[in-house]
Amino acid sequence: MAPLLSYEHIETAISALSVQHRTMIRLLLLQYLDLTDDEIRYMAEDQPDCRFLAGNQPAQKASIEEAAREITARVAQYRGFLRQKRERPWLQIQCLKQQLALSDRIVAAAEHLLSSTFEVDTETLAERRRTALSAVPKPEIRRLEKAWSQDEITEKDYQKARLLIEYQTIVRRRERQRRRLLNAEREFASSGISPLQDHEIAHIWGIPLSSLAARKVKALHLYLSNLQAILERENRMPDSSQGRPDLWKETFAVLTQKPVERSIVSFIGGIERTEEALLEKLTAFAQGTLPEEAESAFWTAITKIHDSEHSGPWLNHARAIFALQRLSAILSEIDPSPEELEQDLLARVTPKPKTEMLSSPAISGEGHEPSPELSEAALGVLQAFTGEIDDKRTR
Structure with missing residues (x-):
């Protein structure tokens, strides 16, 4: 079904309004x-004379140029904040789509490796996928490590069992990414339909x-009337029997299709102390080498709204946007082949080489240096720590 409105319809309806109502709709x-x-100049001229307001006021009214500069600064603040509020979930969506594509390739590589090299049948793989969300890997890994250290299994059996555990870990991570994508899409949709x-x-x-209320109601009435007149003139207005469309919601439906503007942000401390530490952790997160607990906590840290009394509300989204922009750049550079993915999986599940426990040589009395004796003051400090009474100090 073709959309009812277009961007040209919205601009035409706004342009036909007076400057007061046009300003209100654009705000x-x-x-x-x-x-x-x-x-902006109209708003500066429309401001009331501050000398007639309550409280301590300046002796003379500010000039129109100064008021226009202040309005321009406030407009830039609110516009940047609102657009970053929409950009943050949009960046989450882009990163999660890249992560899901990479996770699908890793899952396919793991399945191919298990079926070809380790001869795992499809029923076992299906069972592992089904139980992946409820699996507890750490006890199984500990049992596997113990069996390997005690020579109870061969290296190939260890790799097979360890790869099955890793396969479930990747499946769980992919499922988390899918849930995060759904949440990000809902947040992105809701962030784009809120007026000022x-x-x-x-x-x-x-x-x-x-x-303000009367001006707002009048401006909305005239804007929606202009839209309705344009649609009726073009025979695009639905029949009254089908119900009148909500042209205000239709306006947002059209405007949300506009591309998201990218912000230029710099590093702000909060997620990590330094930019190098943040990039290092983002790289590990993109490559999937972070532990599951740390991975979930780190995703929350780089996507949440960081409210700080030092940076103020205008930088709430800047930290997350910086981290997500860098994460998207890192993910775009990761493009391994299926062979490289299989080699990486084998490297993860290969057991550590066994090392012989070397017994430490007995220490003879000849080469052993006697420990230095503690002074009375040092003995008093140690006895005070242990709660004993120092007789020498109580004499």
Whole structure:
């Protein structure tokens, strides 16, 4: 079904409004639309004279140019915050799609290796996939290591059993990535349909919140009326028997199709102390070498909203965006062949070489240096730590 509205319809309906109503609609849709210089100047001229407001006020009203600069700065703050709020889940989606594609290839390589090299049948693989989410690998790995150290199994049997455990680990990781992708898609969809709030518009505009409601209702009424007139003129409006469409929701449905703007952010401490440490951990995360517990905790750390009293609310999403941008770049560089994936899997499941326990030589009394005697002060400190009373100090 073709969409009811187009971006041209929205721009035409907004352009037909007066400057006051056009400014209001663009502020409501600030996440997608930019304000023009005329609209910013109108807001600066429309601000009430601060000398007539309560409280300590300056002796003279600020100039229009100064007010316009302040409005421009506030617009940039809110626009950047709203667009980063949408960019963060979008980056999560991109990274998770890359991770899922890599995980699918690793699973395929593990299945090929198990069936060809270790002669595991399809029923065993299906059973391992089915029980992967409830499997507990650590006790099984410990039993396997003990059997290997006591020469109870051969190297090939060890590799086969260890690869089956690794196969379940990869399947669990892929399932976590799928759940994360669903959550990121829901967050991305919800982040794109929220207009600017009334108190935020009042803060940008510099007008009392009480005077905003009537302006907002009037602007929305005129905008939706213009949209309806355009659709009726083009015979695109559905019949009344089918119910009238919600043109405000249709507006967001069209605007959410716009490409996400990429932010330029720098490293902010919080996830890791240094950028090098963060990149090192991101590389391990992308390659799948982090333990399962650390992997889940690290994903939460690089995707959550980092609210800090030092950076302020405007940088809530910047830490996560920086980490996700670097993670996406690392994942795009990982493109192993099936043979390389199989070699990496074999390297992971190959047992450590057995080493003979060397007995330490007995220490003879001749070459042994006597331990130095402690002074009375040192003995007193040690006795105080153990809770004993130092008789020499109580004399």
